[in-house]
Amino acid sequence: MEFSEVTSTFSEMENTTKRLELTRILANLLKKANNDLKYIVYLVQGKLAPDFEGIEFGMSDKLIIKSLSSVSGLSDEEVNKIFYKTGDLGTTAMEISKNISQKSLFNEDLTVNYVYSKLMEIAKFSGHGSIKTKMDSYMDLLMNSKPDDIKYITRIITGKLRLGVADSTILDSLVSAFSDKKYADIIENAYNFHPDIGYIAELLQSGNIDAIKNMGPEPLIPFKVMLAERLKSLADIKDKMGGRAAYEYKYDGLRTELHQKGSEVKIFSRGLEETTQNFPDIVKNFKDSFHFESCILDGESVPYNPDTGELMPFQMVSQRRGRKYDLTEKTSEIPIVMFIFDILYLNGKSLINLPYPERRKILEENVKENEYFKLATRIESDDENEIMKFFEKSIEDGCEGIVSKNISEDSVYRAGARGWLWIKFKRDYQQEISDSFDLVVVGAFNGHGRRKGTYGALLLACYNEKKDSFETFTKLGSGFTDEMLSELPGIFKSLIVDKKPARLDSTMIPDYWIYPSKVVEVKGAEITVSPVHTCAYNIIEKGSGLALRFPRLIKFRDDKNPEDATTTEEIIEMYKMQKKTINTKEKED
Numbered sequence: 001m002e003f004s005e006v007t008s009t010f011s012e013m014e015n016t017t018k019r020l021e022l023t024r025i026l027a028n029l030l031k032k033a034n035n036d037l038k039y040i041v042y043l044v045q046g047k048l049a050p051d052f053e054g055i056e057f058g059m060s061d062k063l064i065i066k067s068l069s070s071v072s073g074l075s076d077e078e079v080n081k082i083f084y085k086t087g088d089l090g091t092t093a094m095e096i097s098k099n100i101s102q103k104s105l106f107n108e109d110l111t112v113n114y115v116y117s118k119l120m121e122i123a124k125f126s127g128h129g130s131i132k133t134k135m136d137s138y139m140d141l142l143m144n145s146k147p148d149d150i151k152y153i154t155r156i157i158t159g160k161l162r163l164g165v166a167d168s169t170i171l172d173s174l175v176s177a178f179s180d181k182k183y184a185d186i187i188e189n190a191y192n193f194h195p196d197i198g199y200i201a202e203l204l205q206s207g208n209i210d211a212i213k214n215m216g217p218e219p220l221i222p223f224k225v226m227l228a229e230r231l232k233s234l235a236d237i238k239d240k241m242g243g244r245a246a247y248e249y250k251y252d253g254l255r256t257e258l259h260q261k262g263s264e265v266k267i268f269s270r271g272l273e274e275t276t277q278n279f280p281d282i283v284k285n286f287k288d289s290f291h292f293e294s295c296i297l298d299g300e301s302v303p304y305n306p307d308t309g310e311l312m313p314f315q316m317v318s319q320r321r322g323r324k325y326d327l328t329e330k331t332s333e334i335p336i337v338m339f340i341f342d343i344l345y346l347n348g349k350s351l352i353n354l355p356y357p358e359r360r361k362i363l364e365e366n367v368k369e370n371e372y373f374k375l376a377t378r379i380e381s382d383d384e385n386e387i388m389k390f391f392e393k394s395i396e397d398g399c400e401g402i403v404s405k406n407i408s409e410d411s412v413y414r415a416g417a418r419g420w421l422w423i424k425f426k427r428d429y430q431q432e433i434s435d436s437f438d439l440v441v442v443g444a445f446n447g448h449g450r451r452k453g454t455y456g457a458l459l460l461a462c463y464n465e466k467k468d469s470f471e472t473f474t475k476l477g478s479g480f481t482d483e484m485l486s487e488l489p490g491i492f493k494s495l496i497v498d499k500k501p502a503r504l505d506s507t508m509i510p511d512y513w514i515y516p517s518k519v520v521e522v523k524g525a526e527i528t529v530s531p532v533h534t535c536a537y538n539i540i541e542k543g544s545g546l547a548l549r550f551p552r553l554i555k556f557r558d559d560k561n562p563e564d565a566t567t568t569e570e571i572i573e574m575y576k577m578q579k580k581t582i583n584t585k586e587k588e589d
């Protein structure tokens with residue numbers, strides 16, 4: 001396929017913000033893609049491969065500008081001027097390319113395959129001498145593609161494609177192009193176990209629905225982890241669980257997927273990033289401790305004090321996250337222990353469809369605890385007093401609370417799902433103030449007075465999973481230190497877009513629209529009905545949505561994607577829970 005078809009689809013997509021439209025336009029392109037399908041779906045994501053392969057372009061804005069000046073004969077300053085005016089390197093490249101093409105006749109129709117392979121060249125080279133190779137490959141594309149093409153190619157390289165489609169929109173387009181709506185859930189489940197959109201796309205294109213149906217965990221391929229719902233009282237949890245259930249400590253660390261196949265061990269984060277190199281100690285300890293043919297474990301890694309056995313806050317080792325170690329290097333003074341709470345795969349067999357008590361039994365039989373690997377502390381009970389004691393003990397032992405786990409025949413491992421099979425119960429549900437919210441920044445308001453020159457407030461949105469859209473929920477102005485405040489414009493500068501981003505529902509108009517990307521954790525006093533926010537609009541009350549009163553910033557959650565934000569459904573549940581608590585309190589009074 002010619003790349004110009006991709007370009008015209010991208011430009012059509014840019015002109016709509018409606019999800020159904022986006023899905024339809026994309027499906028049309030995918031239907032025609034033939035052998036290029038895999039490449040196209042990655043490019044729509046602005047990538048060359050799934051995240052877990054860790055392929056990055058590694059080409060800075062500065063290098064792009066240098067390439068643009070070297071091809072056009074303009075100076076770096078002159079290119080920078082155009083960049084400053086357009087605010088987008090893609091458009092800058094397009095403008096410059098228009099000038100070059102008037103002078104030369106080189107421009108031809110590039111194929112998708114050619115563009116993809118050149119982009120791969122850019123990404124493949126790193127280290128000494130790679131700058132020149134990267135520039136050469138980019139300049140090749142610049143010289144040979146049409147101005148409109150280079151606009152999108154440049155945006156892909158600089159990570160600013162921003163078509164407003166999430167993976168679920170691409171999956172919907174694939175379903176619409178190659179399959180039947182009745183398989184949508186099966187396809188989503190397959191993607192949760194094998195989050196490689198190119199791989200799923202090719203299976204669908206070849207009509208191999210059986211492979212999709214049978215998709216399960218695979219060692220060394222990250223899966224989307226199972227998540228927990230929340231409830232505010234143990235009585236409610238017991239009700240929901242239908243009586244007896246398991247209760248485990250909720251460790252406050254870093255979610256860890258540990259995969260092993262033969263001599264290879266890989267670690268992935270909750271965001272599906274490979275973090276093996278950040279945790280060479282876990283890898284080494286695992287290899288020393290266990291000798292399976294293959295396995296996949298799910299758990300939480302927590303730093304601890306080896307002298308006292310005390311668990312420590314994860315911040316003590318959080319510097320590890322971005323840093324890669326080689327095996328000989330000392331990782332830190334503080335050892336990490338992995339608390340394993342589930343097993344998805346052992347010695348060639350998937351275990352996800354076994355009920356949870358059976359998976360736990362397999363864990364106990366096969367994973368002998370030692371200093372570095374422990375099984376989550378747990379009880380099984382239906383006695384509220386006993387559970388309350390266990391909860392208090394969990395807090396005393398340095399945990400956040402407990403997670404209740406369903407033990408019925410249906411308690412399978414559900415990848416990527418936040419469901420009622422797991423319910424969390426945390427310390428702060430006990431206090432007046434409710435749980436914290438993870439919200440996406442979608443806009444910013446200019447500051448006044450003391451905040452002149454920075455932002456006065458950020459517009460925050462939750463995620464509506466059903467509609468795959470973002471809905472505004474609150475305006476955040478508190479909880480920032482002065483230093484943070486002064487840094488805000490810098491943090492968001494590259495995310496500012498000139499119109500309301502796709503998939504955002506907002507009646508408020510901020511001074512700046514911000515492309516949904518950054519997630520912040522906030523706490524608030526109360527959820528109220530509000531006519532100005534779009535969260536759960538028309539659901540609790542006609543003509544109104546829900547809003548968070550008195551929000552304050554807790555921290556940035558760089559480990560979360562926008563689609564991992566607190567969902568509208570969760571907020572509705574929390575609103576109802578809050579109402580129930582207020583009603584009981586009033587009755588008690």
Ligand SMILES: Nc1ncnc2c1ncn2[C@@H]1O[C@H](COP(=O)(O)OP(=O)(O)OP(=O)(O)O)[C@@H](O)[C@H]1O
Binds near residue numbers: 252
């Ligand atoms: N025994 C356990 N079983 C399941 N999850 C556990 C356990 N101990 C700790 N956890 C952690 O608790 C999280 C479950 O809470 P949740 O699904 O709400 O994720 P979250 O949004 O990161 O929650 P939070 O922000 O409250 O930590 C898991 O992602 C996991 O990292």
